Amino acid sequence: MGYDYALVHVKYTIPPAIALTILYRPLLTRLDVYKILFLVTIALVSTTPWDSYLIRTRIWSYPEDVVIGPKLFDIPLEEVFFFIVQTYNTSLLYLLLSKPTFHPIYLRRQDKNDRWKYFKLAGNLLLGLILKKAINLIRDEGAGTYMGLILVWAVPFLILLWSLAYQFILGLPVTNTLLPIALPTLYLWIVDTLALRRGTWVIEAGTKLGTHLWPGLEIEEAVFFLLTNTLIVFGLVAFDNAVAILHAFPSHFPSVPALPSPALLVRALLLPAAAYDEDRIEGLSEAVERLHKKSRSFYLASAAFSSRLRLDLIVLYSFCRVADDLVDNAASPLEARKYIKRLRTFLDLSYKAKDPMAHDQNVGSVVRHVVTEFPRNTHTALLQLPTSRLSSKHLYDLLKGFEMDLGFQTSKGALTSAFPIKSEYELDVYSSRVAGTVAAMCIELVFFHYPGEASSTLQEQILDAGNTMGIALQYTNIARDIGTDALIQRVYLPTSWLKEENLTPEQAIQDQIFVSKFERLRKRLLDRSFALYEDSRSAIDKLPSEVRGPMRVACESYMEIGRTLRQPGYRVRKGEATVDGWRRLTVAWKALQ
């Protein structure tokens, strides 16, 4: 009996496991736990008979004085623990590195002439040849036996995973594929070199090739760790591929449980790529692109949400952004009004389409309306709005908020300007309509994806606090944009506030930046923004535990704009991010704790 093998764990495998757990803990979802357990189970079940065979046939051995003693099918418990901890560590690293990835946009519809099918074929051919060579090595019963046994065990799994998930394996960023394979492999090569040198485990002479990758590292060991890490990462990629299919194509999978069964995952992977809905994939890609380009705060926050809710939030953002831009960037107030009217008709038709009696006919009229009445680049954002999960009230109220913007008289040649925000109350109403509604819709989506976690009274309280938080964010938004809004004749500062400073909205526009008074009013906006934020933020703790952190990230990273604006001497610069990327990340990290 000895502790050498156990010490390898104490020194080399448990510390990274602890570090990765601490690092990933705030982002961990139930689906992640499910994935890790799934992978660990497969690793145990598939490796145990094979490793047991290697030990019983003495291809592989452990001196009695380096292991504690207990065994499972002749495998020392330290070795069994190795399968678990390696799978755990590589899985956590993969999860960490792939957190920012929005998987559905890597799905590819494939028709007959798509060249990707040749990649699939080439991969399978190559793996098939390796398998044939491996069988020959075992048959020869010579120095290639151990290498042959490693390959014969690993390659069939690789063929399976490649066949099911080659689109993702090839398409995902290398930070999601090569990196989580390469880092743990290199690390385990170093650990293995030290263990073989100390004699903690021994490969018998006669069944090994005798080639070293570097002094002290047998080629078989190097290949073993490379293949096992590849299997773990490909397994996780295949899992994410299946989940992406389940969430992206409701027409094929109308209802998906939070933790899909293995059978459902396999069914998803077996859906022919020719049956993928191309418009849906394109729509999701456009939505992520829009979010990425237009909002650093919400893009970062979106990565922290679980996949199902994340998808809905991204398409909701895309709708809100497009609707806001249609009104804001209209060539004239008349055109802006026309778009609001068309958006209202779009909502009327969409909510009528929910009526099961005339569903198909009504969906047709929604599509026709969108295609004929809106610019091409807005179609997917409108058509993907998840109306089945949102009550119409908030969307109609959002349009009422946009309508208030039309109260600003901005047409060229207009003699006088109009300023609809006369009092703090009116600013609150405006903010509630354009931002409180957004908060309410985000919360509705949370309740949809996490049903039964809050009573209806609690839901009301949370929605109320969400409205307040939305108003807080909008006040910060207005404080940041005072200058740029003035350039387009919009003064959101309440006329009553301006009056207290002996100013009028017209002066605000003429002088643009009447610096000190303007800064005093900016401070007043921010003070109220932070008061509202303080009033509402504790309600986030009443949300389902999995969304608390991500919601905090969304609110905190936006409020950080306010904190920056409050710094003495800070000046807003047009086109420049108020909060830099590093600071935003730090804020997100703290919000997740």
Ligand SMILES: CC(C)=CCC/C(C)=C/CC/C(C)=C/CC/C(C)=C/[C@@H]1[C@@H](COP(=O)(O)OP(=O)(O)O)[C@]1(C)CC/C=C(\C)CC/C=C(\C)CCC=C(C)C
């Ligand atoms: C990850 C995540 C939460 C993403 C999606 C959020 C989402 C759907 C945002 C839509 C934003 C949008 C384009 C709305 C149109 C109206 C508008 C312009 C509102 C202002 C947003 C400012 O965005 P931005 O700075 O990019 O806009 P401009 O360049 O000025 O045009 C708003 C300030 C409103 C944003 C409000 C929210 C996202 C609500 C936040 C509150 C919650 C998520 C609820 C928190 C829960 C509790 C219980 C307190």
